[in-house]
Amino acid sequence: MQANKFERTIEEFDVINAQDPHKELVNGAEIPKELVYGHRMSGMLLEFDPDASEALRLAARCQHIKRWAIPREDYDMDRKGYLMWRTRLKKFHGELAGSIMEKQGYSQDEIKKVDDLLNKRRLxxxxxxxxxxxxxxxxxxxxxxxxxxxxxxxxxxxxxxxxxxxxxxxxxxxxxxxxxxxxxxxxxxxxxxxxx
Incomplete structure (x- = not known):
């Protein structure tokens, strides 16, 4: 059976996060950190909101997509630097997720919804x-x-x-x-x- 666009998109998010050079020890195995995080987000969302929409499930999985590409050390180590880093990350996550979703056939409205979620607009x-x-x-x-x-x-x-x-x-x-x-x-x- 062919994977649908949601499954293909999730898979692509995971393929990218599997490239994280930072590892986390899970049950004795070293696993890319952001891959672990994405799976934990998906699992927690299913527990918290089993009827979550597709957009919300996509946003949970790519919340930290390729986060290592923008290191915290590139910004001043104060509150202002932290906020600038976080703002840059959210924009980056939204753009990267959007480009993957577009490739998999999602509409601009669906892409915008995930971007709004990742950027915590209208919290x-x-x-x-x-x-x-x-x-x-x-x-x-x-x-x-x-x-x-x-x-x-x-x-x-x-x-x-x-x-x-x-x-x-x-x-x-x-x-x-x-x-x-x-x-x-x-x-x-x-x-x-x-x-x-």
Missing amino acids: KTDPEVQALEDVVCLVFLKYYFDDFIAKHRDEEDKLVDIVQKTWKKMSEKGHEAALAMSHSNEALSIVKKALS
Whole structure:
């Protein structure tokens, strides 16, 4: 059976992310970091919103497509530099995903929808943009927060601040999903401090 355009597009996103030179250890195997991230995003989206639209499923999978091409080190290591880097990345992800979608036969409207999702346009008014933001936050809390804690163990205020900022971006449904997850004792203690 021939793959449909959605499957072909997802496959192309994965082929690109499989080129990530940075690796992550998953079940004892070294796997390209952004390939792992894309799969985690898709998995979390299916859990969080099983009826997610095709556009939302595409955006979740390519949220970090080829992220390594624009290194954080290329920008000043302050808040302004961070925001400039993030803005450049979102534009890049949207353009790259759009070119792949166009090649696979998606319409300009469908491409624009994914671009809007990746660029978090209308975050508080578009339920799909909000759902993607929730999934990004949930993936961070589930898979990356403990490593982040380990790196910043002596900066509890910073950790609490990160959780508070993450919480602000999330919907009520996102909050419920985050609290229903199992967390390490350390992570749970920081979440509790952030929410108290």
